[in-house]
Amino acid sequence: MRVWKAEAGVFLAVAFTAAGALGAVQPATGIPAEVVQLTQFGPAAGVAAVALLWPSRIRRRLAGSLPARPALPARRTPGGPERRPGREMWLLLTAPLVIALSAGTYAVTAAAGTALSTGPGALGHPFALIAVAQLAGACGEEIGWRCLFQPLVRTRFGPVTASVLVGAVWGAWHVRVFAQAPAYAAGFLLATVAMSVVLGLGLEHVRANRLLLAGGFHTLVNLGMLLFMDEESGAVLPMLLFGGACLLAAVPWVLRAPADRILAAPHGAR
Template sequence: MNTRVVTTTSTTPERGITTTPARRAPRLAGVVGLYFAVTTVSAGLIGSVQPLLRVDPVIIELVQFGPTLGVLAVLLVWRGRWRPPSAVRPIPSPGVLTRLVAVAAVCAGLLGAVIGAYALLGEDVRYTRPGALTHSFWLIAAAQFLGACGEEFGWRGFLQPYLRTRYGVLTTGTTVGLLWGVWHVQVFAAGPAYAAAFLLSTIAMSVIMAVLLERARGGHLIIAGTFHAVVNLGLLLLMPEEDGDVTAMTVFAAACVLAALVVLGWAGARGRVRR
């Protein structure tokens, strides 16, 4: 792959991201292309194995670990020559709790907006009691968090901080969200309207996470994984969006956009986001 010589320092636009001086940094397109290709192919292979393992996708979808394999592929290809910026630290910083409170507030507002939108449309929320699920809710919650971290290790633990060294928060969040959405190739089988709404939701959620993680001093994986898992659990209990329901996905996408605008406005008013 083509490479170019660059001069780097140990500081990046976002605190909490660890970098190492690069001798010959690869081109951005090469790194992102390899990561996305391995993430997509490995997720497809893992997904084909899940039925053989008889793992119920309600508990966890093994394809969620595809992004982790994508990161490992990048590290392996450029091993000893270049190391990408990392936002994953083994020990979270004290500021993680504050970010998690913000995650809880955003998730509550987002899911509340979904319920409100359903009420305005005259539709009934298809609420499923946790006790009525096919497996223990706490088992599902723990597995959902594990799976969410498997995804976020790649998207928010690697790709977001890597792009953030070159672009602003909004551009980074939008780009990661678009790739994240396209990676869910199965949504395109549900039709253009459903796929468009889904992509809009992933872009909006990615922007939200980009803002929440901006200037965070570690704990990115826990913060992003918690947001991802809580949203997934909320959808599991409230909506049939994974059944190809265009109305449900459109309502969810609109709620995500509204939440993203609120978060951007809040952060911008406090000077916490540098576009």
């Protein structure tokens, strides 16, 4: 078995198991789920397990996750990856675009009398606390999904294929969604795959702050859904609209990516 398969297997086994265990103990901790869900730190536990077993490889996988040391701008070599200025800004702006599309469409199509939004003051906890906790939880997920698992799968597949695979596993990791109606689960899986494509293409060739960028995107989406949608009630319509909005938001990223990037060979299997 190639080592990358072992890395992936260990990461996924620990991420799924730790998430289940953390979700089981959360009620005993007294931490409100609307502030942060402890299950979000399951992928971080998976990263820790991989780091214990393959310490040299984990450094390579997580390269670019944290801020880079100050350095002179690197020149682009002929045939090298294109570095588009503002990529990080467009990535973060895609998150409110998804929420605007979701909430706007929901406001038009929802039945009369449906509660469409929740004011920050009605959340039961200070919004600043929720925002910080949501960012911490999102980073607990993204250090696994986008900083370890995406680069790992990317060694075998091109960026879009790798992103779709990561998004499908990311969606399946939210096991509880499958207790909802099939259409609800389908909308959720569509959303995770589409968001994974946005993140995968948005972070391709980004060499610093990958964790904060992925966590920031994730946090903005979570906060937007918390404030402007009611999918947590199990309602199917808002989840389907959310999945559709994520798909629409992913289309420009795919269209703007050069064909050689879409079909790019993997970085090299190890």
